[in-house]
Amino acid sequence: MDCAVIPLKRHKEYLLIQTVDFFYPMVNDPELLGRIALANVLSDVYAVGVTQFDTVEMIVSTSTSFSEKERDVVIGLVMKGFQNSLKANGYRNTPLIIRQLKINPWCIIGGIATSVCRSEEIILPSNAQPGDVLVLTKPLGGQMAMDAHLWQLNQTEKYKKLLSECSDDDIRKTFEIAVKSMTYLNKNAALLMHKYQAHCATDITGFGLLGHANNLVQFQKEKVLFQINKLPIIKNVLKFSTLVGQSTKFRSGRSVETSGGLLICLPADAADKFCRDFEEATNGEQKSFQIGHVTAANESDAVLCEDVEFIEVSL
């Protein structure tokens, strides 16, 4: 798992939870980039049900291609986005340390989140049960929505392909849905995991839904099969991906995601309530989706059902 859960040998009642995450800019608005970076960094910790941090560090490097002024403005805005989002999400008193890496050819954004916890705060990623319902707390496709927006801004060949069936307004609206989703912290999802006694979870990023599901299934104590029968995708994204010839990854549940949702194994009788509660907690701004089931198996695996249903999500 991306998140380290380390029992402290010298202080046996505590565990150290730590995650490190880095990526390169995927959007041209630096303040927005900072907010997405924060959501992405904290997400691994939320996946084990932990919602309190003892320290958050932001790591950022300027690019060798930036002028000094570009550096000051751009990196300043990235920091501001990261910092403001931390404060706005109930972490006003969490120590934030900002570290600037020496210069690098490419701009790097990342962070470290650390928490010292008691074991009852943690939901280990190993207790999926046959009968569980799989819930996903964000739609897929955020990364592709960002890409389409960049193609539009740069008037690329791919943008021209999109225009054959989509309008500029479609691209913009899709981008807006992605922004709302990718800047949203998985904190509420983690809090509700405790309320509804979730059995385990993982967060969805670079390996895509199926990749992370496969990873999670390998950590289970019981041999189980994750059967995924629905793929909620941000509105228009599946069409975009088809138009530019990149739909295979989406259709196979392997689209690369940044700051995706949590994939949670919930007791069957809790899934409906979780999803309702999640939507209410966000005043209808965010949705979660029941996307599959856990069954007993001889061999642990995560698969997409043949008749998988694609759901367009507008939020």
Place this chain on the structure above:
Amino acid sequence: MDCAVIPLKRHKEYLLIQTVDFFYPMVNDPELLGRIALANVLSDVYAVGVTQFDTVEMIVSTSTSFSEKERDVVIGLVMKGFQNSLKANGYRNTPLIIRQLKINPWCIIGGIATSVCRSEEIILPSNAQPGDVLVLTKPLGGQMAMDAHLWQLNQTEKYKKLLSECSDDDIRKTFEIAVKSMTYLNKNAALLMHKYQAHCATDITGFGLLGHANNLVQFQKEKVLFQINKLPIIKNVLKFSTLVGQSTKFRSGRSVETSGGLLICLPADAADKFCRDFEEATNGEQKSFQIGHVTAANESDAVLCEDVEFIEVSL
């Protein structure tokens, strides 16, 4: 300070100590690079007297210019050096997590070291007293010794300048001293800080001795002056720096260091014993140096004495 010391709000008897460090390769032997990286990463934590780690993470990115085979061999050796040095230094049971960053134009090596401590394990960097002796636990010039060795390997113009007054053997021997010094962990120095009740310390890296001394002096509760009257430098390095026209930084105590020693404020009556003990603990393989004094002052500052003495160190 580079090292974060964070009182845990939820578990008041503990503090979280965390350091993050990154750099680019400065030597062409990847296994050696891994060992230096470890010493460099842990050093910030040793500077506050902490010698036990709850987790160490190594972060490494391959370079876009590497072939797959180069990546596997080179990055594998960097990891091996880092890992072996950790084990060889008494951290066989410390959880080590290795994270590979997505590809980057330049190879990046770094790490994170984390420790959850009780306050008595920590020597805060704020209690220097007038009358203290300043002790430095490694000679300066490691980075320049590495540079000279690279110039030699690549037969550069600067190498030709060195040859006007130095032999190939001089460059090699200087390099060997630097290797021994830069791969050496500041762990013993940290342990002896407790034994001899050191008042504070910092580790010497990118800002040079005077830069870090200046930084440390700003953290002091009392207004004090750090007066540095000796600069121990690895044998030949001052000559090298003069031959290539880079001696100003050395003469002003501002040479860029990687994996340098600790600069420690010790009670005057403990400094001799500390230095003797340090040399004995390393079987004479490493030396520490009394390089100056702390006096009361109206304005906190760290300065080099006018008649500063340069000491050539062979180890």
